[in-house]
Amino acid sequence: MVACASNASNDELIKQLDKIIDPYRGNPGGLIQVLTKAQNLVGYLPKWVQIQIAEGLGVSLQEVYGVITFYTFFSLIPRGRHKISVCAGTACYVKGTKMVTTTIKDLLDLKPGQTTPDSRFTLEIVRCIGACGLAPAMIIDGKDVHGRLEPELIPAVLEQYA
Amino acid sequence: MKSLDELAKIKESRRAALKIREGVPSATEKAHVMMCGGAGCISSKCLDVVDAMKEALNKNGIADQVQIILTGCMGPCDMGPVAIVYPDATFYRRLKPKDAEAIVEEHIMQGNQIPRLMYRTPGAKEPTPRVNDIDLFAKQKKIVLRNNFYIDPTSIEDYIANDGYAALGKALTKMQPEDIIEEIKKSGLRGRGGAGFSTGMKWGFTAAASGAPKYVVCNGDEGDPGAFMDRSVLEGDPHSVIEGMAICGRAIGAEQGYVYVRAEYPLAIERLDYALQKARKNGLLGKNLFGSGFNFDIEIRIGAGAFVCGEETALLTSIEGKRGEPRPRPPFPANAGVWGKPTVLNNVETWANIPEIILKGADAYAAIGTEKSKGTKVFALAGRINNTGIIEVPMGTTLREIVFEIGGGIPRKKAFKAVQTGGPSGGCIPAEHLDTPVDYDSLGALGAIMGSGGMIVLDEDTCMVDIAKFFLDFIVDESCGKCSPCRIGTKRMHEILDNISNGKGKEGDIELLEELATTIKATALCGLGQTAPNPVLSTIRYFRNEYEEHIRDKKCSCNVCELKE
Ligand SMILES: Cc1cc2nc3c(=O)[nH]c(=O)nc-3n(C[C@H](O)[C@H](O)[C@H](O)COP(=O)(O)O)c2cc1C
Ligand code: SF4
Ligand code: FES
Ligand code: FES
Numbered sequence: 001m002v003a004c005a006s007n008a009s010n011d012e013l014i015k016q017l018d019k020i021i022d023p024y025r026g027n028p029g030g031l032i033q034v035l036t037k038a039q040n041l042v043g044y045l046p047k048w049v050q051i052q053i054a055e056g057l058g059v060s061l062q063e064v065y066g067v068i069t070f071y072t073f074f075s076l077i078p079r080g081r082h083k084i085s086v087c088a089g090t091a092c093y094v095k096g097t098k099m100v101t102t103t104i105k106d107l108l109d110l111k112p113g114q115t116t117p118d119s120r121f122t123l124e125i126v127r128c129i130g131a132c133g134l135a136p137a138m139i140i141d142g143k144d145v146h147g148r149l150e151p152e153l154i155p156a157v158l159e160q161y162a
Numbered sequence: 163m164k165s166l167d168e169l170a171k172i173k174e175s176r177r178a179a180l181k182i183r184e185g186v187p188s189a190t191e192k193a194h195v196m197m198c199g200g201a202g203c204i205s206s207k208c209l210d211v212v213d214a215m216k217e218a219l220n221k222n223g224i225a226d227q228v229q230i231i232l233t234g235c236m237g238p239c240d241m242g243p244v245a246i247v248y249p250d251a252t253f254y255r256r257l258k259p260k261d262a263e264a265i266v267e268e269h270i271m272q273g274n275q276i277p278r279l280m281y282r283t284p285g286a287k288e289p290t291p292r293v294n295d296i297d298l299f300a301k302q303k304k305i306v307l308r309n310n311f312y313i314d315p316t317s318i319e320d321y322i323a324n325d326g327y328a329a330l331g332k333a334l335t336k337m338q339p340e341d342i343i344e345e346i347k348k349s350g351l352r353g354r355g356g357a358g359f360s361t362g363m364k365w366g367f368t369a370a371a372s373g374a375p376k377y378v379v380c381n382g383d384e385g386d387p388g389a390f391m392d393r394s395v396l397e398g399d400p401h402s403v404i405e406g407m408a409i410c411g412r413a414i415g416a417e418q419g420y421v422y423v424r425a426e427y428p429l430a431i432e433r434l435d436y437a438l439q440k441a442r443k444n445g446l447l448g449k450n451l452f453g454s455g456f457n458f459d460i461e462i463r464i465g466a467g468a469f470v471c472g473e474e475t476a477l478l479t480s481i482e483g484k485r486g487e488p489r490p491r492p493p494f495p496a497n498a499g500v501w502g503k504p505t506v507l508n509n510v511e512t513w514a515n516i517p518e519i520i521l522k523g524a525d526a527y528a529a530i531g532t533e534k535s536k537g538t539k540v541f542a543l544a545g546r547i548n549n550t551g552i553i554e555v556p557m558g559t560t561l562r563e564i565v566f567e568i569g570g571g572i573p574r575k576k577a578f579k580a581v582q583t584g585g586p587s588g589g590c591i592p593a594e595h596l597d598t599p600v601d602y603d604s605l606g607a608l609g610a611i612m613g614s615g616g617m618i619v620l621d622e623d624t625c626m627v628d629i630a631k632f633f634l635d636f637i638v639d640e641s642c643g644k645c646s647p648c649r650i651g652t653k654r655m656h657e658i659l660d661n662i663s664n665g666k667g668k669e670g671d672i673e674l675l676e677e678l679a680t681t682i683k684a685t686a687l688c689g690l691g692q693t694a695p696n697p698v699l700s701t702i703r704y705f706r707n708e709y710e711e712h713i714r715d716k717k718c719s720c721n722v723c724e725l726k727e
Contacts, residue, residue, distance in 0.1 A: 031483035036425060036464050063484075070485040070642075071466030073425045090388030090585065090618045091544030093632050126426060127387030127469075127636070130201035130394075132544035133239025133551045137205060142428060145205030 016041055017049065021056035028059045031067055035074055044075045080115045080122035082161040086138040089128030095135040096149070101125075103151045107158065121161070163445040164453050166331045169322065176323035183248045183312055192227040193270045194248040196311065200235025200394060201429075202551065207259075208243030214259035218266040228270060231314040234398015234433075235390070237307075238298065239551035241281065246293050246311055253293040254279040284570065298549060301568050303530065303556045305538045306514045309399045315433055318440040321401040327446055329517035333409045334454040337520075342413040343369060346516070348524035350536030355381055355472075355509030356587065356614050357689075358535075358602040364506055367496035369414040371504035376416040378407045379481070379500060379507040382423040382430070383465050385472035386585035387636060389542040389616030392510035394552050396423065396430035399514065400437035404460060406516030408447065410506055411458040419460040420481055420500065425467060435462055469586075469640035473688050474507050476642070487644050488688035509614065511540055531557035535601030539615060543569050546576065546621035555600075562596040565619055576621040580704065584613025586633045586640075587693035589700025590626065609700045611693075625722035626705040627712050631659040633697035641690065648691030651682040655698060665725030667713035672702060 020037045024030030034057065038049050045068055054061045068074040084104065088097045101112065104123060108116055115122040131137040134147025146157050163169055182188045183196075197203075197212055212230055219225040236244055241255035247265065252275050254265065261279055268274045280289035283297050290296045293311060304310070313320035321327070333342050347362025368376060380403055384392040396403065407419045423431050438460055441447040449457045463481045470476045471486035478500050480486035499505020515537060519527045528536045535557040541564065544550045548570030555564060561581060565571065572578050580590040589610035591598065598604050602612050620629065634656040643649045655678050658671050679695030686692045702709060711717050716725045 029481075029483045032466055032480065033464060033483075036466060066485055067483070070487075071468050073467035088387070090386075090582065090616065090632070091550070092388075094545050094618065094620065094624055094629075127385075128390055129426065130235070130390035131205045131239070132388060132390065132542060133202040133242065134205050135544060135550075145201050147202070147205035 013042060014052065017052055018056070021053060025056055026058045028057050028063075031057055031059060031064065032071070035064075035068065039074060044078050046076075078115070078119070080119045082121050082141055084121055084123050084138060084140055084158075085126040085129070085142070086112075086123065087127070087129045087131070087136065088125045089132065089135075091128070091132035092135040092137055097136050099151060100136050100138060100149050100154070103154045104158075107155060121158075163327070163331070163451060166328075166335055166452065169327055169331050169452075172319060172322050173325070173328070176319040180312075180320065180323050185249050185251060187249050190227065191229065192224060194229045194231060195265075196231050196233050196236075196246045196248070198234075198236040198242060198244045199232035200239065200242075200397065201390070202235060202239030203242035203244060206242040206256075208245075208257070210259045211243050211245075211257045211262050214262035215266060218263040222266060222271065224266075224271070228266075233313075234310055234315055234396075235394040235552050236310060237302075237552045238549055240549060241551075250275065251292050251294065253281055253291070253296060255281055298568055298570075301563065302554050303538050304554050305518050305527075305530075306395060306402075306511050306540050307398070307552070307554045308518065309402065310394075313399065315398050315400060316436055318401060318437065318444055318446075321399070325521060326401055326517070327405055329520035330405050330408050330412075330446065331452050333412055333520050334452040334456055339369065339413045339415065342409060342520065345524045346413075346519060349519045349527040350524075350531070350534075351512065351515055351519060351527070352535065352602060353509055354511035354515075354539065354614065356584070356611065358612060361508060361512055364496060364508070365410060365413055367494070368504045368506045371497045373497070373502075373504045374415075375418065375503060376414050377500045377503055377505040378410045378414070378416045378419040379478070379495075379505055380407055380419070380421040380510055380513055381472065381474070381477060381507055382421055382427075382510045383472035383477060384424060384427075384510070384614065385469040386614050386616040387469075388544055388585060388618050389614060391540040391542050391552060391615045393427050393430050395510050395514050395540075396427070397433050400430075400434045401441065402514040402517060403434070403510055404437060404441055404447065406508075406513035407460060408451070408458045409516050409520055410508075410513075412454075412456050414504070414506055416506070417457045417459070419458065420463050421460060422463045422465055422471075422477055422481060424465040431462060431464065438462070468642070469636075470642045470688070470690050473690055475688065477507065478505065487642050488690070490687060511615070532599060532601045534603055535612075539600065539612070541615045541617045543617050543619065545582075545618040546572055546624065547619040548573050557601045558599040560597050560599050561591060564600065564617070565596070569619065572619065572621050576623060579620045579622050579624055580626070582610075582618040582620060582629065582697070583616065584611035584696070585616045586636050587611060587689070587696055588613045588616075589696050590620070590629070590704060592704040609696070609703055611696070623720050623722075625663075625718050625720040626701040626708045627659065627663050627718070628720075628722045630698045630701045631656070631663055634659055634694070637690070637694045641694075645685075645687040645691065647682045647685040648687070648694065651678055651686075652691070652694050654678055655682075655695065659698070662709060662712045663718070663723040663725070665712070665716045665723075667709075669713065671713060672706065672709050676702065 137147040282289040352358040476486040476488040
């Protein structure tokens with residue numbers, strides 16, 4: 001999901017971004033939708049993306065930046081090929097979120113918000129991914145849910161993502 | 163959809179095709195397998211089971227005689243992957259890919275159900291094959307989740323087969339807007355998003371407000387960080403929300419709705435989007451619905467990960483594409499909501515109740531529940547409890563029934579300590595209050611709240627100081643920073659809790675926490691700040707001794723906190 005378009009040339013990305021903007025052109029109300037789709041396309045929200053969106057929707061660059069920094073879903077910096085989202089919801093917390101984050105830190109030397117130097121993983125903390133019954137849980141690339149985690153099981157899970 | 167007749171025809175024909183799910187064997191089909199596709203079961207690899215089952219069906223040449231349907235969460239997540247096989251309504255649990263072949267070859271082809279895959283009540287000799295005979299389900303009452311064993315969430319015909327859109331048809335052809343509002347008022351339905359305000363009254367205020375156009379909004383932000391009821395509804399039965407919102411549109415005179423769903427719920431967004439398309443295609447959204455002249459449509463708005471956006475004024479600002487910062491009320495959304503226009507905002511679960519109330523009548527609905535809390539409530543049971551997952555019970559069910567009967571009690575023979583309800587705005591209820599009937603008022607009286615439905619069970623190994631700290635940690639992260647009581651006050655409370663849990667607590671800290679809590683509650687701008695101290699206050703109220711132990715003896719009996727001498 002994150003890296004899908006990173007091979008395409010910049011021109012191609014600009015064109016695709018224009019397509020995303022089109023339905024909302026001149027309509028500031030579409031800002032969050034456009035940012036969400038733009039981030040799915042580019043992987044993060046660099047300055048050129050912000051400018052193109054600001055001009056397309058007719059809002060100030062400052063406002064675009066303000067919205068991006070308000071919502072945790074948006075990122076200003078590139079992220080890894082795979083996004084590990086460790087659940088720190090209440091159910092997972094009482095069953096061992098700390099264990100999960102410590103294990104990942106030991107394995108990858110990675111703390112929440114960071115990306116590995118080889119751009120393989122980005123680690124983030126999220127709240128409840130709907131797998132409370134299998135706490136503690138984490139979700140990788142926004143779709144693969146891994147539950148009933150234990151320290152010994154985590155290396156094998158991570159290995160599936162190159 | 164032009165008329166009730168047309169709807170009835172679709173219902174008839176689809177219902178005939180779904181007889182197998184009511185237990186009537188079919189001449190052309192051998193089975194319908196409802197496979198749970200909720201996040202819990204996905205993480206226990208239900209999709210591998212589906213693949214294996216497809217393979218087994220192909221191998222045996224009966225792929226065209228068996229339907230496999232991926233549903234929303236069926237409830238008992240810890241038993242996942244779970245499935246129901248119709249026509250016998252056999253409930254299977256903990257399925258592995260290799261079990262799929264057995265289900266196909268032994269059960270579906272030869273009619274021999276497979277006991278080893280069935281649920282057995284603890285202590286019982288025999289397993290219980292039929293889903294509706296299983297004690298866990300028999301004690302529940304399903305209104306909001308009425309469709310979750312029965313329909314394919316991607317099929318509008320399935321929804322219609324189970325009386326879907328009949329309530330909208332009734333509202334549009336047989337009721338006046340005032341009647342609809344009156345019916346909702348009479349049902350006693352209160353908002354399921356947390357505060358428990360009368361839904362009918364809210365609609366009434368918005369209908370009476372001056373200003374046009376008006377809007378209908380669904381709050382699917384589901385901020386409680388340990389709960390996923392709304393997500394289950396959106397994934398398992400999206401049309402129920404659409405129908406509820408359209409009925410409200412008619413009642414208040416709105417033609418546009420928005421559903422605000424968090425970006426973290428991609429499947430819910432996908433299912434809802436698909437349902438919206440189907441509804442439009444079938445003339446159940448769009449122009450002149452049921453030939454009544456009423457127009458209504460719905461757009462999805464995506465929440466981008468800010469807890470405060472669940473708060474109504476913040477959510478409405480976020481819909482406009484801006485930073486979701488709360489603003490003072492009044493004006494309330496009923497007078498000034500999206501784009502400053504009169505707006506009804508209700509929670510996902512509230513919406514899902516509406517069709518049933520309109521269709522079966524307010525009296526039938528009000529017959530369920532307690533004096534001041536009507537109907538049912540969906541809870542997400544989690545934490546130190548055997549049967550985790552989603553349940554729906556009549557209001558007034560006691561905590562003991564929920565935790566020990568439906569929930570199956572505490573694992574590993576540990577002692578129950580408390581149940582936390584209402585997430586970061588709520589509180590803990592200790593063992594001595596287990597017989598409390600769950601409704602808005604009795605939970606409020608105990609210093610907890612109903613909240614949106616998260617119920618986290620804590621056992622003797624849970625440190626209550628640590629839990630309080632967990633919630634404040636969350637709040638400090640999520641405070642939008644607009645007002646100082648919340649921004650600075652909660653940080654200060656967090657520091658004190660941090661000290662207490664590190665062994666640096668001092669005499670007077672508890673009193674200081676209480677004092678800060680009182681100030682924050684009284685002066686914070688929005689509900690986030692106003693309720694943020696609740697988890698701390700309620701743990702102090704019932705577990706003061708644990709705080710004192712950390713402070714005086716520098717000890718955590720539960721061995722959770724690492725105290726430095
Ligand atoms: C900080 C905060 C977060 C909230 N989060 C949610 C939420 O995630 N979902 C929800 O339905 N209501 C949430 N609410 C309550 C809403 O403000 C609002 O009362 C509710 O959506 C109204 O719908 P109802 O009357 O159907 O409950 C939240 C309130 C506050 C103060
Ligand atoms: S109470 Fe907290 S979340 Fe609400 S407006 Fe103030 S700072 Fe923001
Ligand atoms: S709290 Fe972690 S999945 Fe719900
Ligand atoms: S996800 Fe399958 S039962 Fe909850």
